[in-house]
Amino acid sequence: MRAAARISTLAPMAVLGLAACGEGAATGGAVSRSAPDYRGVETRLLDGDLVNFHVSLSKADDAEAVRRYAECAAAQYALIRGYGFARHVRTNVTREGGIWRADAVYTISAALPQGLKTIDAEVVAANCAENGIPMV
Secondary structure (H helix, E strand, C coil): CHHHHHHHHHHHHHHHHHHHHHHHHHCCCCCCCCCCEEEEEEEEEEECCEEEEEEEEECCCCHHHHHHHHHHHHHHHHHHCCCCEEEEEEEEEEEECCEEEEEEEEEEECCCCCCCCEEEHHHHHHHHHHCCCCCC
């Protein structure tokens, strides 16, 4: 009985202790300043299955956020056009005045393309939606 009584009185303290750990503990110590501000996507069909995406965002921690944004745009674009896959060709990233910009090129296709940087459009689009990254 005494052990049970001690556990029941300590349980609320343990919960409060975990709550005090906050966001940093849940994310492995990395606390994000704020969510990125997604500023839009411009899409240009270059030739047949070759598509250019210009994306920009602010409040991002690093260039990877703008690369993911471009990938999300490519995945959704492929799905809108009735294709299931995309292959990354290149991405150029710049940062000026706190605004990250990416100029990315992807090919889109119905079948899994050859190459190392291929994406399954449905899987990537679902992941982007789950993580709150807007798409085309």
